[in-house]
């Protein structure tokens with residue numbers, strides 16, 4: 001004897017359903033993500049009960065999600081062998097919008113008079129999102145409690161639902177049968193469903209079968225203990241994630257429990273991304289909450305200068321229905337990002353000190369983006385140990401030195417780190433500014449890229465040693481640095497001095513106010529003259545950059 005009761009939806013659910021049914025939202029496919037994540041939650045709970053040896057209905061059932069498509073009948077069915085619900089639970093769980101996503105969604109719509117279509121996807125309105133595509137939904141569930149009766153819930157989403165207990169026994173779990181609305185027939189096509197699952201639910205830890213075939217084949221590796229994962233598995237996952245054909249340069253598998261729980265699987269690719277415009281690159285980490293994809297390429301999780309890093313982050317500590325806005329402001333996300341940031345730098349430092357040649361390989365590929373770290377206030381000390389430049393110490397333009405190496409080579413009396421900018425090593429080496437430094441045998445960093453000066457300007461100093469452009473090097477201070485070469489310390493005769501003063505005056509007259517001053521200097525031996533900046537001014541390279549910027 002079956003006994004079906006009819007109930008009106010509560011006012012707030014009616015409102016939600018009204019918006020959902022009339023929405024013109026274009027990514028309706030997210031309904032499947034919601035249903036699969038509910039199934040996965042229910043399976044997690046069943047697994048938990050199993051682990052406590054609770055006596056359960058269908059104790060031996062495989063924990064899985066089974067989907068069947070019926071293109072002809074325009075139907076789709078999603079079945080799980082999870083924890084199931086009895087009648088009271090269906091009324092309580094499906095009959096309210098207690099859960100954060102849809103309540104927040106309604107508040108947002110009311111508050112901002114926001115266009116619901118624009119924000120549906122962000123909130124992921126849970127079970128009811130099924131009515132974006134469904135004309136009718138029948139939910140049949142059998143609780144895991146051994147003596148529970150199966151229950152059937154049915155609705156067209158228009159105002160009421162019916163619910164009845166069934167007399168027959170059914171296997172444990174929940175089955176949701178959807179009769180698709182006109183125009184939504186694509187969701188009864190096997191290929192379409194498979195593609196949606198691959199996009200949104202690929203890492204659900206339970207097998208998902210579509211018409212008997214398993215669709216999600218790549219496990220959520222980041223959730224596995226590190227010692228369980230083989231290198232080939234990391235590589236397979238990396239290739240899947242990035243479409244790269246090479247294996248990653250470096251893999252970071254992070255598991256943190258406190259103060260915030262998260263797992264992350266991060267990769268440094270061998271090759272840098274194409275950088276047409278470093279300030280406008282796509283980057284970020286894929287954010288998962290309990291294995292469900294929430295957002296691709298989330299930028300909150302990674303500073304831009306580490307944008308070459310690819311990977312996923314998964315946390316238990318956020319609600320599945322968190323909106324993008326809330327991700328941006330979220331304190332937990334910030335904590336996760338800070339932890340990731342530090343771990344990446346620590347790993348790079350470790351490579352730099354243990355495998356310097358391999359680190360150089362990294363630097364050659366990724367330095368362009370990494371140098372945007374000049375705008376980074378945190379971790380400056382680590383960044384200083386990670387930057388590399390060419391220098392006069394190197395044999396050719398391909399050599400790289402670290403600031404630490406530079407400082408270790410400094411002779412007694414040298415306090416500052418000298419640098420000079422130019423298009424090429426040849427151009428730099430013929431610069432008169434370099435003369436005195438060369439003569440003194442002092443190492444000079446060669447900067448070939450405009451950004452290099454920004455980097456040194458913002459890093460200011462390495463330890464006690466300030467970065468000083470060669471053209472600003474104080475000749476008196478340079479003279480004080482001992483060098484092997486004996487200098488001629490001849491004084492000028494009065495007559496010679498008069499000649500020089502006359503020459504300076506003549507030059508000053510000719511150049512007029514195009515120069516601040518013409519003065520004699522001891523810094524040059526082989527060049528007759530060089531241009532220098534007034535003390536404390538920008539280097540000439542920097543002036544060129546500013547000139548370009550201000551044009």
Ligand code: ADP
Nearest residue numbers: 038039042082084085093094099126127128174
């Ligand atoms: P949320 O998943 O955020 O709680 P939903 O609207 O997606 O919100 O689902 C509401 C509730 O309905 C869930 O919390 C759960 O208790 C119940 N539920 C939904 N689907 C299932 C299912 N397949 N098996 C068991 N319970 C379910």
Ligand code: MG
Nearest residue numbers: 034038126127
């Ligand atoms: Mg849900």
